[in-house]
Amino acid sequence: MEKNHRVVILGGGFGGLAAVMKLKRAPVEMILIDRRNFHLFQPLMYQVATGSLSPGDIAAPLRGVLSRQKNTQVLLGEATDVDPDAKRVILNDGATFDYDSLIVATGSQTSYYGNDSWREWAPSLKSIEEATAIRHKILYAFERAERADTEDEARAWLTFVIVGAGATGMELSGALAEIATETLRHDFRKINPQEARIILMEGAARVLGAFPEDLSAKAEKLVTGLGVEVIKNVMVTNISAAGVTFKRGDAVQQLAARTVLWAGGVTATPFGRKLAERTRAETDRGGRIKVKPDLTIPNYPDIFIIGDLAYAVDKEEKPLPGVAQVAMQGGAYAAKVICAHIAGKRELPPFHYFNKGDMAVIGRAAAVANIFGFHISGLPAWLIWLFVHLIYIVEFQSRVLVFIQWGFEYLTFSRGARLITGEAATDYIDKSSPASR
Amino acid sequence: MEKNHRVVILGGGFGGLAAVMKLKRAPVEMILIDRRNFHLFQPLMYQVATGSLSPGDIAAPLRGVLSRQKNTQVLLGEATDVDPDAKRVILNDGATFDYDSLIVATGSQTSYYGNDSWREWAPSLKSIEEATAIRHKILYAFERAERADTEDEARAWLTFVIVGAGATGMELSGALAEIATETLRHDFRKINPQEARIILMEGAARVLGAFPEDLSAKAEKLVTGLGVEVIKNVMVTNISAAGVTFKRGDAVQQLAARTVLWAGGVTATPFGRKLAERTRAETDRGGRIKVKPDLTIPNYPDIFIIGDLAYAVDKEEKPLPGVAQVAMQGGAYAAKVICAHIAGKRELPPFHYFNKGDMAVIGRAAAVANIFGFHISGLPAWLIWLFVHLIYIVEFQSRVLVFIQWGFEYLTFSRGARLITGEAATDYIDKSSPASR
Numbered sequence: 001m002e003k004n005h006r007v008v009i010l011g012g013g014f015g016g017l018a019a020v021m022k023l024k025r026a027p028v029e030m031i032l033i034d035r036r037n038f039h040l041f042q043p044l045m046y047q048v049a050t051g052s053l054s055p056g057d058i059a060a061p062l063r064g065v066l067s068r069q070k071n072t073q074v075l076l077g078e079a080t081d082v083d084p085d086a087k088r089v090i091l092n093d094g095a096t097f098d099y100d101s102l103i104v105a106t107g108s109q110t111s112y113y114g115n116d117s118w119r120e121w122a123p124s125l126k127s128i129e130e131a132t133a134i135r136h137k138i139l140y141a142f143e144r145a146e147r148a149d150t151e152d153e154a155r156a157w158l159t160f161v162i163v164g165a166g167a168t169g170m171e172l173s174g175a176l177a178e179i180a181t182e183t184l185r186h187d188f189r190k191i192n193p194q195e196a197r198i199i200l201m202e203g204a205a206r207v208l209g210a211f212p213e214d215l216s217a218k219a220e221k222l223v224t225g226l227g228v229e230v231i232k233n234v235m236v237t238n239i240s241a242a243g244v245t246f247k248r249g250d251a252v253q254q255l256a257a258r259t260v261l262w263a264g265g266v267t268a269t270p271f272g273r274k275l276a277e278r279t280r281a282e283t284d285r286g287g288r289i290k291v292k293p294d295l296t297i298p299n300y301p302d303i304f305i306i307g308d309l310a311y312a313v314d315k316e317e318k319p320l321p322g323v324a325q326v327a328m329q330g331g332a333y334a335a336k337v338i339c340a341h342i343a344g345k346r347e348l349p350p351f352h353y354f355n356k357g358d359m360a361v362i363g364r365a366a367a368v369a370n371i372f373g374f375h376i377s378g379l380p381a382w383l384i385w386l387f388v389h390l391i392y393i394v395e396f397q398s399r400v401l402v403f404i405q406w407g408f409e410y411l412t413f414s415r416g417a418r419l420i421t422g423e424a425a426t427d428y429i430d431k432s433s434p435a436s437r
Numbered sequence: 438m439e440k441n442h443r444v445v446i447l448g449g450g451f452g453g454l455a456a457v458m459k460l461k462r463a464p465v466e467m468i469l470i471d472r473r474n475f476h477l478f479q480p481l482m483y484q485v486a487t488g489s490l491s492p493g494d495i496a497a498p499l500r501g502v503l504s505r506q507k508n509t510q511v512l513l514g515e516a517t518d519v520d521p522d523a524k525r526v527i528l529n530d531g532a533t534f535d536y537d538s539l540i541v542a543t544g545s546q547t548s549y550y551g552n553d554s555w556r557e558w559a560p561s562l563k564s565i566e567e568a569t570a571i572r573h574k575i576l577y578a579f580e581r582a583e584r585a586d587t588e589d590e591a592r593a594w595l596t597f598v599i600v601g602a603g604a605t606g607m608e609l610s611g612a613l614a615e616i617a618t619e620t621l622r623h624d625f626r627k628i629n630p631q632e633a634r635i636i637l638m639e640g641a642a643r644v645l646g647a648f649p650e651d652l653s654a655k656a657e658k659l660v661t662g663l664g665v666e667v668i669k670n671v672m673v674t675n676i677s678a679a680g681v682t683f684k685r686g687d688a689v690q691q692l693a694a695r696t697v698l699w700a701g702g703v704t705a706t707p708f709g710r711k712l713a714e715r716t717r718a719e720t721d722r723g724g725r726i727k728v729k730p731d732l733t734i735p736n737y738p739d740i741f742i743i744g745d746l747a748y749a750v751d752k753e754e755k756p757l758p759g760v761a762q763v764a765m766q767g768g769a770y771a772a773k774v775i776c777a778h779i780a781g782k783r784e785l786p787p788f789h790y791f792n793k794g795d796m797a798v799i800g801r802a803a804a805v806a807n808i809f810g811f812h813i814s815g816l817p818a819w820l821i822w823l824f825v826h827l828i829y830i831v832e833f834q835s836r837v838l839v840f841i842q843w844g845f846e847y848l849t850f851s852r853g854a855r856l857i858t859g860e861a862a863t864d865y866i867d868k869s870s871p872a873s874r
Contacts, residue, residue: 054492075580139474140513143512143513147512186504190510
């Protein structure tokens with residue numbers, strides 16, 4: 001009996017999963033390796049961070065998704081190294097897996113632009129754990145403000161800074177504004193949550209830099225309407241327990257804020273860097289691996305890079321953005337190439353990214369969308385956003401009710417999942433300043 | 438203006454919350470202090486541990502529940518000491534709160550009967566964090582079995598022991614059996630989840646010792662029918678990473694099991710012990726404080742103990758069980774007494790516990806119930822159980838959909854929330870035994 005072509009896929013995100021599913025009926029044997037046992041629906045992560053959804057609502061167990069796909073084995077494990085000449089992947093526990101084709105879809109990690117100490121004070125929204133940590137931080141800030149001894153202290157606890165006005169930054173600041181003005185409206189006795197300051201800082205001259213200018217302006221108007229202060233052309237120079245220091249023109253300013261959230265850039269993961277080293281591949285400044293038009297690494301036609309780790313360009317030589325659509329189409333393309341190779345065909349048209357549209361959500365009934373050149377904003381954009389996400393999540397989870405429930409809570413401004421978890425929910429309380437009353 | 442009577446309530450569980458809500462229209466000023474910002478619906482905790490519900494589904498933010506109750510302030514904090522003569526509560530951050538009446542509803546914590554080292558290997562089901570840790574442990578065991586090198590290793594990962602066959606032990610073992618035989622049925626390639634052994638160990642001669650004998654027998658039959666092995670009259674003598682050592686008659690046996698869950702007894706919390714010390718109150722072996730018929734501590738008519746921390750007796754001098762009903766009725770009673778005191782009335786009938794019925798759920802459409810002497814089992818008992826819990830959770834959360842969703846998943850055997858979270862999901866992997874393939 002002929003041995004099946006073995007495909008090892010690293011990462012069960014949008015790209016990896018698309019590849020695996022596309023190869024469902026292919027004459028291959030697949031091993032999908034992921035550090036986590038679930039596929040995460042990243043675009044709704046900010047809903048977990050802001051207490052509208054539970055982690056389980058936006059994640060689908062990989063085994064469940066692939067349970068009937070008999071040519072695929074799912075393994076919990078973390079790849080740390082690769083031997084591209086022996087065609088072998090090495091996991092952190094020493095286990096090795098040989099492959100005929102390798103699809104690397106390990107994604108990216110948050111970049112603090114060299115200031116890793118900021119991470120402690122300004123979590124980002126990359127993992128479920130960070131999302132729940134952000135939720136903890138936000139809700140805890142209001143609790144702490146309620147128990148503050150001085151006006152200044154309460155003010156610092158009620159000041160929230162979001163760094164970076166890309167899609168994530170817009171989502172987070174919009175949701176935070178809604179929490180302060182609506183969700184927590186009646187919940188406190190000493191403080192007024194509506195007095196919370198939510199400040200969105202952006203280095204560029206406009207928010208949502210990836211969108212056309214008119215939609216940027218529209219988005220800024222929408223988020224400002226929710227009560228968010230937008231500060232543009234600003235450079236953050238330090239983040240600490242006390243708050244944010246930033247440069248605006250020549251002036252250096254300080255802002256007392258106990259809650260800072262990081263919605264800045266991303267960079268390659270350690271595994272991505274290791275892979276680049278092993279294959280002597282070129283990378284960009286962010287560590288992304290420059291791939292050939294067929295998404296393989298130069299000299300290694302059996303290693304595909306898809307999603308955030310790939311530096312691929314479109315016809316105008318512009319790099320493709322790190323979004324779910326690019327990853328999913330890349331995964332499907334890699335699967336097609338592998339099938340062609342097995343069938344003996346070597347020449348295939350290069351990967352072409354077909355952009356179905358870009359969307360960013362700001363708040364309830366507030367979003368912007370750029371779809372085939374049509375610029376849409378407000379409620380229509382939000383409905384499109386809702387629909388697209390609904391379709392996807394239903395496909396993966398068969399959990400229609402999650403969305404109904406969430407829509408229901410959205411309308412009623414309630415947030416059922418606003419728990420502060422973690423072993424010591426009260427440990428943040430500054431023990432050096434005993435409050436007495 | 439006359440100063441309002443100030444009631445400090447420690448703990449926002451079933452007892453504390455019942456007291457607070459009962460005092461909604463009373464001429465008092467209340468401060469509810471809890472270590473967590475949410476009320477937890479403990480009876481469904483096993484659903485979180487077994488991946489059917491998310492933490493947010495069984496918890497209601499205390500501020501949300503009490504948001505319109507203007508005479509109540511909710512504070513996040515942990516009481517560590519009390520000065521019963523100065524009528525003052527002290528928190529761990531040094532803050533103090535004076536009271537006119539104090540309601541202590543701080544509950545209990547898990548007791549390992551003096552073997553605290555077992556905690557590391559056998560988590561219990563007391564907090565949301567423990568519930569998610571148990572979920573992690575269970576799901577991870579199947580992952581590890583799939584990657585095991587030897588038959589013995591796989592067997593140890595597929596052996597689950599639950600210690601204690603009270604309500605929690607029955608729930609956990611029943612749910613575990615359903616996970617193995619139904620939920621994960623098609624999810625693995627090397628192992629067969631249906632071959633998992635689920636062993637329920639009990640020191641007494643029957644399961645559900647608090648129930649009448651016929652219902653115990655019925656419950657054992659139901660849980661055995663799900664595939665659980667019940668071992669009674671057994672004494673656990675050690676729990677380690679390798680498994681459980683136990684005595685059965687004179688024979689000492691060892692069982693290799695990588696997953697052990699503790700559903701044993703409870704004991705007083707450190708605060709409970711401190712309170713007993715400060716008030717020189719009598720306690721039982723488990724540290725519960727012996728209260729007067731009006732639920733106050735002898736010599737301190739302004740300190741009420743309700744719920745798990747109270748050692749109260751019924752007319753037959755039998756101690757009341759540590760269940761939600763007792764706590765809720767105790768809370769309502771304490772509120773009534775406080776109102777009477779304010780109105781100048783001193784003599785009140787003693788607390789009388791009215792038992793509306795006892796229930797234990799074993800699995801899908803499988804439960805036992807003892808309601809006003811009627812012994813019910815199977816589907817009818819399960820429907821009653823479902824109905825009672827539905828009413829309660831809807832009342833607190835206004836989240837009807839949670840239950841609909843859960844019922845839906847229950848019928849389809851899907852478990853949307855089976856995530857392995859925590860910073861290092863793969864760190865459990867034993868680094869000393871590299872697997873190679």
